[in-house]
Amino acid sequence: MSAYSPAPFYNLSRILWRAGGALLLAVLLCGIFTWMPVSAHTYAGGTGRVYGKLLNGTTKQPMAGQTVTLQIAQGDSSKDAQTAVTDAGGNYNFPNLSNDKTLTFAVYIKYQNANYSTDRLSLVNQSQQQADLTVYDATSDSSKMAVIESTVLVQGVDAKRNVLSVSEIFAFKNLDGRAFVGSLDASQGRPKALFFPLPAGARAISLKKGFDGYRAIQAANGFASDAAVLPGDSEFSFNFEVPYSGNSLNFDYKAMYPTLDISFMVPTQMHVSSADATPKGVINNADHPYNLYNATNLVKDRQLLFKVEGLPQATESLSNTKNSGFSIASLNNLWLIVGIIVLLAVVILAWNIIRVVRIKLGLEEDTRKPAKSKGSAKGKQAKRAEEEEEDSRDKKEKALLKELLELDKAYDAKEISKSTYEEKRNKTKARLRTIMREREAASR
Structure with missing residues (x-):
């Protein structure tokens, strides 16, 4: 691991002050190159065409005057390319598209807060592709929805961290002719939206199929999402971790919607005790054997309990679940923080390069060079005292930054609780701000 150096943070305020327009330009350029991975000329000017009809599946009528968007994808990057407004017959047309084999196209629309999209199309072998799109009127009534099959799969156990x-x-x-679209408004209690309960202590939730383009929030003992359930069949999936203590775990499951069938599967080295489910023996899933337990015909709000046994013995220090707080928002915030850090690093690097060039061209004085000593011995002593004081501040600031880093590591390793982490972090940051204010006052 490389040595941690807080030096960029010391000079950040000075760099931001001196950078001026150059810093703003660097930020804009960085944003442009970061968030525009597919350039405009890569999809236009060809002989390809994507066209189709927008239909309301609830009323069986074409949709006129609606704006649809053409999205282009190249590798792992995608962007909105252009939009079109449907004519009186619900038709839309995107002409003059590239036949490049590395590109794929899709048409999408957000209608009454539900997302609708065509399959991805390639124009290599067939340059003219029809892609019709059907939308549905929205409803907040979930009474015509049911779960045909629910599967709970215990994929494995981490014996070191004591989590499943x-x-x-x-x-x-969805037997309704309308799409179920809920709301995440929690002012009146649990949101009236698609809801998924979670067992006690669930954490590290990762949303998978069905949630793209939608939001999710923590609610009650689970999470709610404004994802739409379209008429017909829909599938949703997600992963999470559950901490345990001892060598067993009580896994509670609640059927939020009428459920025809639930399958609970655990690796064969584990077994399940449940008065609510019937053991069905060993089955193979993705070439791995699992013990299967099954329950059928669950009414809404039916509660099931599965006691998973045969787990590696958990230690008290690792099984502490105080750090198992769940937050969907933290998944998004993590990437936001990483993006800000990367952007800041690029800006600092760009400014330092510009500054070095300006110094070499004689356009700016190199303030890093030590000034020649002038004045009396008394002045030298005062200067030496200021330097010693600054050095002391530097050491304190390094120590506080290191303390923040150690706190982050301890929290990520689940060694301290969230409340303890936030309390210590706020105190450390307050001390750090005090030192930074002292440095700013001394430099005036």
Whole structure:
């Protein structure tokens, strides 16, 4: 591991002050190159065409005057290329598209807060592709929805961290001619939206199939999402971890919707005790054997309990679940923080390069060079005292930054609780701000 150096943070305020327009330009350029991975000329000017009709599946009528968007994908990057407004017959047309084999196209629309998209199309072998799109009127009534099959798969156990890795898959059937679209408004209690309960202590939730383009928030003993359930069949899946103590775990499951069938599967070295499910023996899933337990015909709000046994013995220090707080927002915030850090690093690097060039061209004085000593011995002593004081501040600031880093590591390793982490971190940051204010006052 490379040595941690807080030096960039010392000079950040000075760099931001001196950079001026150059810094703003660097930020804009960085943003452009970061968030525009597919350039405009890569999809235009060809002989390809994507066209189709927008239909309302609830009323069986074409949709006129609606804006649809053409999205282009190249490798792992995608962007919105252009939009079109449907004519009186619900038709839309995107002409003059590239036939490049590295590109794929899709048409999408957000209608009454639900997302609708065509399959991805390539124009290599067939340059003219029809891609019709059907949308539905929205409803907040979930009474015509049911879960045809629910699968809870205990994929494995991490004996060092004493957690189970779990996947849940839900196959919905919506018998309504409208799309169920909920709201995440929690002002009146639990949001009236698609809801998935979680067992006690669940953490590290990762949303998978069915949630793209939608939001999710923590709610009650689970999470809610404004994801739409379209008429017909829909599938949703997500992963999470559950900490345990001892060598067993009480896994509670609640059927939020009428459920025809639930399968609970654990690796064969584990077994399950449950008065609510019937053991079905060993089955293979993705070439791995699992013990299967099954329950059928669950009414809404039916509660099931599965006691998973045969787990590696958990130690008290590792099984502490105080750090198992769940937050969907933290998944998004993590990437936001990483993006800000990367952007800041690029800006600092760009400014330092510009500054070195300006110094070499004689356009700026190199303030890093030590000034020639002038004045009396008394002045030298005062200067030496200031330097010693600055050095002391530097050492304190390094120590506080190191303390923040150690706190982050301890929290990530689940060695301290969230409340303890936030309390210590706020105190350390307050001391750090005090030192930075002292440095700013001394430099005036």
